[in-house]
Structures are given as structure tokens and as C-alpha cells.
Amino acid sequence: MDALVNGAEAFIQVFRTAADVFVGFTTGIIPIVVVFLTAVNALVKFIGEERVEGFAKWASQEGAIYMPVRYTLLPFVAVFMLTNPVCYTFGTFLPEKHKPAFYDSAVSFVHPITGIFPHANGGELFVWLGIAAGVEIVAPDMVTALAVRYLLAGLVVILIRGIVTDIIYNIMAARKAGVE
Amino acid sequence: MQALIERIGRSVGGVVGTLFQAGRDAVDLCLKTIIPFMAFVTFVIGLILETGVGDAIANGIKGFSSSLGGLMIVCVICAIPVLSPLLGPGAVIAQIVGVLIGTEIGRGNIDVSMALPALFAINPQVGCDFVPVGLALGEAEPETVTIGVPAVLTSRMITGPISVVVGYLFALGL
Numbered sequence: 001m002d003a004l005v006n007g008a009e010a011f012i013q014v015f016r017t018a019a020d021v022f023v024g025f026t027t028g029i030i031p032i033v034v035v036f037l038t039a040v041n042a043l044v045k046f047i048g049e050e051r052v053e054g055f056a057k058w059a060s061q062e063g064a065i066y067m068p069v070r071y072t073l074l075p076f077v078a079v080f081m082l083t084n085p086v087c088y089t090f091g092t093f094l095p096e097k098h099k100p101a102f103y104d105s106a107v108s109f110v111h112p113i114t115g116i117f118p119h120a121n122g123g124e125l126f127v128w129l130g131i132a133a134g135v136e137i138v139a140p141d142m143v144t145a146l147a148v149r150y151l152l153a154g155l156v157v158i159l160i161r162g163i164v165t166d167i168i169y170n171i172m173a174a175r176k177a178g179v180e
Numbered sequence: 181m182q183a184l185i186e187r188i189g190r191s192v193g194g195v196v197g198t199l200f201q202a203g204r205d206a207v208d209l210c211l212k213t214i215i216p217f218m219a220f221v222t223f224v225i226g227l228i229l230e231t232g233v234g235d236a237i238a239n240g241i242k243g244f245s246s247s248l249g250g251l252m253i254v255c256v257i258c259a260i261p262v263l264s265p266l267l268g269p270g271a272v273i274a275q276i277v278g279v280l281i282g283t284e285i286g287r288g289n290i291d292v293s294m295a296l297p298a299l300f301a302i303n304p305q306v307g308c309d310f311v312p313v314g315l316a317l318g319e320a321e322p323e324t325v326t327i328g329v330p331a332v333l334t335s336r337m338i339t340g341p342i343s344v345v346v347g348y349l350f351a352l353g354l
């Protein structure tokens with residue numbers, strides 16, 4: 001009988017702990033995400049599509065000089081303003097040969113951005129939040145610093161991804177053209 | 181005068197309407213996407229914390245997650261072109277592993293300094309399942325897609341480990 005009671009106790013304890021964590025997330029994360037989402041959604045509407053598209057046209061030009069713009073600023077603006085997955089439509093403005101690199105760059109940014117701007121990818125917050133929740137327990141004052149560094153490191157990573165994918169795409173395209 | 185009042189009224193109405201719609205979209209996203217995923221994630225966390233599963237996982241993950249080399253091995257495995265499209269969808273795998281590693285950081289089994297490189301190590305497969313769709317959204321030619329997909333997948337083998345190192349460098353002095 002005691003074993004049964006202990007078993008039941010252990011079983012229900014899983015859900016009690018889960019519920020405690022759930023309440024913590026609900027009070028800690030949901031309010032700020034809702035308010036933030038509202039503000040950014042409104043901001044995006046006020047700025048308007050035309051202005052964003054004008055910027056996208058400028059930023060997607062060809063040439064090595066535009067590389068840092070093409071693979072840092074453009075993905076940032078795309079993911080921030082249009083959010084995942086609409087952000088990839090910015091590829092439209094790019095020369096054909098840079099489209100794969102831009103996609104690689106933009107898609108690699110949809111998680112680093114969520115540390116500070118959760119609206120950009122609301123459905124996939126727990127890549128960041130899962131790890132942040134652990135850091136919150138051990139070193140609560142470090143979470144914001146970590147979020148900022150995640151964002152900055154993300155920008156460096158997407159620039160590298162853009163450049164490397166560009167190179168690989170060019171090699172593959174040249175090889176294919178050679179075969180035909 | 182009346183025209184002025186009308187104009188003010190209309191523009192205020194427009195602003196309030198936009199804000200209200202923004203709020204509606206925000207709450208919609210919360211209810212339909214964020215909270216359901218949160219329920220799932222908290223259940224996983226409950227299981228990890230209250231059953232022996234956590235310790236088993238901890239032992240498995242700890243060896244990989246407490247050193248830069250280990251994280252890079254994880255990253256290379258996740259970036260293998262055959263695996264990466266399978267691990268990608270919805271970032272579900274990345275999110276679960278993120279919660280696992282986060283829980284272990286919270287219990288003090290993994291050092292906080294590994295948090296940032298880990299964020300990149302568990303995620304070299306991001307969007308690998310989505311390349312054709314993403315390129316189609318950018319109105320790429322079919323020819324570009326044919327070469328673009330393997331180009332992106334191959335590129336991840338190189339940029340994955342680099343991203344872990346970048347994360348490690350950015351975590352210095354935290």
C-alpha cells in the first residue's frame with residue numbers, strides 16, 4: 001500500500017514541478033512578450049511596407065562592398081520587420097546568385113534575434129529561452145548581457161555564413177556549368 | 181473647423197485601430213503558438229527534474245557540453261547534410277536540446293560560460309529543412325534551388341563549428 005502511495009506521489013510530483021515552471025514562465029515571459037509584440041507590430045505598420053522595400057532594394061546590390069550590408073543589415077531588417085517565415089521574401093530583391101547565401105544568412109538569424117526581440121520568431125522562442133531559463137537560476141544578472149552577446153555573435157555568424165555559402169554556391173554553379 | 185476635427189478624429193482612430201490590431205495579433209500568437217509550446221516544454225522540464233531521466237541525460241550531455249571541443253563535435257553531427265534537414269523542422273529538436281542544456285546549467289552541471297557556444301552548437305541545422313521553400317519565397321529560379329540546397333547544406337559543415345567558436349569568443353569576459 002505504501003509503495004502505491006509513494007508511486008502516486010512521485011507521479012503527481014512531476015506535474016507539480018512542471019506546473020510551477022509553467023507559472024514561472026507565464027508570469028515571467030508572457031506579459032513582456034505580449035506588450036513587446038504589440039509595440040513592434042504597431043511600429044512595423046506605422047513605418048509601412050514601401051519604406052522597408054526601398055531599403056531592401058538599396059541593401060541587396062551586387063558587389064563585395066555591399067557584402068556586410070547584404071549579410072548582416074538586410075537579414076536583420078528582414079527578420080525584425082517581416083519576422084519568420086515572411087522575411088525570406090526579401091530574397092526577391094537580390095541578384096539570383098546571392099539568393100541562397102541570403103537565405104542561409106537570414107534563416108540563421110531567426111534564433112539569435114529572439115533574445116532581445118522575441119516578436120521576430122514567436123513560435124521558436126525556446127532555443128533561447130530554454131538555455132536562458134537555466135542561466136536565470138545560476139546568474140540572473142547575466143541574462144540580458146547574454147542576450148545582447150547572442151545577438152551580436154549572431155550577426156557575425158550570419159555574415160560568415162553568407163560569405164561561405166556564396167563561395168560554395170559559385171564553385172558548385174561553375175562545376176555544373178562545366179559539366180554541361 | 182469641422183474639417184479639422186474630422187481629420188484629427190480620423191487619424192486618432194487610425195492610430196488606435198492599428199495599435200488595437202497589433203495587440204490582437206500579439207495575443208493571438210501567444211495563445212496559439214507560444215503558450216502551447218510552453219506547456220509542452222514545461223512538461224519536459226518537469227520530467228527531467230523529477231525523474232531519473234535528468235541524471236541520465238545530464239551524464240550524456242555533460243561530456244559534450246562542458247568543453248568547446250565537445251560542443252563542436254555535437255555541432256558537426258547536427259550539420260551532416262543528411263541529418264540536418266531531418267533535425268530542422270520547426271526547430272523542435274533545437275528547442276528541446278536547448279531546454280535540456282538550460283536545465284543542466286540551472287542545476288550547476290554545466291558552466292554558464294558554455295551557454296553562448298551551446299546556443300550555436302545545437303543549431304547548425306537551422307532552416308536546413310526549409311531551403312527550397314525559403315528560396316521560393318525569394319522568387320529564386322528552379323536552377324538556383326537545385327544548386328542552392330546542397331550549397332547551403334555543405335556550407336553548414338564549415339560554418340557550424342565556426343559559429344561555436346564565435347559564440348565562445350563572444351562569451352569571454354561575461
